Amino acid sequence: MPVHNSAGTVGQAVRSVLAQGHQDWELLITDDGSSDSSWEVLTGFADHDPRIKPQRSEQAGGPAVARNRAISRANGSWVAFLDSDDLWLPHKLERQIAFARDTRAPLSFSSYYKVPADYTGEAADFEPDDRIIRARDHLTYRRMLDANFIGCLTAMYDRDALGTRLMPDLRKRQDYALWLSILRDGHVAHGIQEPLALYREARAGSVSGNKLSLVKYNWQLYREVEKLSLPRSVRSLATSTARSVLNGRI
Numbered sequence: 331m332p333v334h335n336s337a338g339t340v341g342q343a344v345r346s347v348l349a350q351g352h353q354d355w356e357l358l359i360t361d362d363g364s365s366d367s368s369w370e371v372l373t374g375f376a377d378h379d380p381r382i383k384p385q386r387s388e389q390a391g392g393p394a395v396a397r398n399r400a401i402s403r404a405n406g407s408w409v410a411f412l413d414s415d416d417l418w419l420p421h422k423l424e425r426q427i428a429f430a431r432d433t434r435a436p437l438s439f440s441s442y443y444k445v446p447a448d449y450t451g452e453a454a455d456f457e458p459d460d461r462i463i464r465a466r467d468h469l470t471y472r473r474m475l476d477a478n479f480i481g482c483l484t485a486m487y488d489r490d491a492l493g494t495r496l497m498p499d500l501r502k503r504q505d506y507a508l509w510l511s512i513l514r515d516g517h518v519a520h521g522i523q524e525p526l527a528l529y530r531e532a533r534a535g536s537v538s539g540n541k542l543s544l545v546k547y548n549w550q551l552y553r554e555v556e557k558l559s560l561p562r563s564v565r566s567l568a569t570s571t572a573r574s575v576l577n578g579r580i
Contacts, residue, residue, distance in 0.1 A: 332362055335366045419453050
């Protein structure tokens with residue numbers, strides 16, 4: 331879990347992990363140079379539960395650096411991702427680990443619900459609605475080039491199958507780059523149709539809310555990281571941008 335000035339939401343996120351039916355986990359958190367009370371909130375949780383393991387960076391290095399510092403400390407077989415403003419539903423880990431084992435999926439993901447930016451409820455109290463981003467049944471590298479079909483808050487990979495995989499050090503789109511790097515090796519990602527998490531919509535004026543400004547980062551990913559041809563990059567950029575606008579996120 332990367333955290334940067336998230337004192338208003340990180341408590342909900344941490345509590346959604348504490349509420350998991352599957353209790354054999356460690357929550358590895360990187361406070362990425364927060365200037366608000368995020369660190370005090372995190373240490374308050376850690377004082378009461380040794381499975382919560384925050385680490386502080388005095389200077390912000392960005393989400394890729396923060397996530398990688400957490401991944402590098404992992405001890406378990408599975409690495410799952412949760413941002414500090416999103417939430418997991420209580421059965422998320424239990425269902426996903428069983429699914430990954432049954433399908434032998436090295437990378438798995440699920441559908442998820444969208445909630446408003448000002449959502450204040452707990453994950454355990456969420457009432458299901460029809461605001462769902464549906465997961466694909468499976469994804470290959472070629473299919474993923476059309477768009478990032480994996481919500482980071484639902485992704486989980488198998489360290490026993492893949493080893494420890496870090497996110498490329500990109501300013502943005504680093505999660506998409508990680509999924510592509512795994513699938514480029516010939517693996518297939520498998521999706522769970524059941525929604526297992528809550529994605530908080532971007533607040534007005536936030537970085538993730540400024541969709542057009544992120545188009546250039548997708549272009550950089552396609553051209554400089556994936557080394558796609560110009561025509562394939564144009565096609566991927568067009569399809570990914572269209573899907574992001576349709577779903578209200580990028």
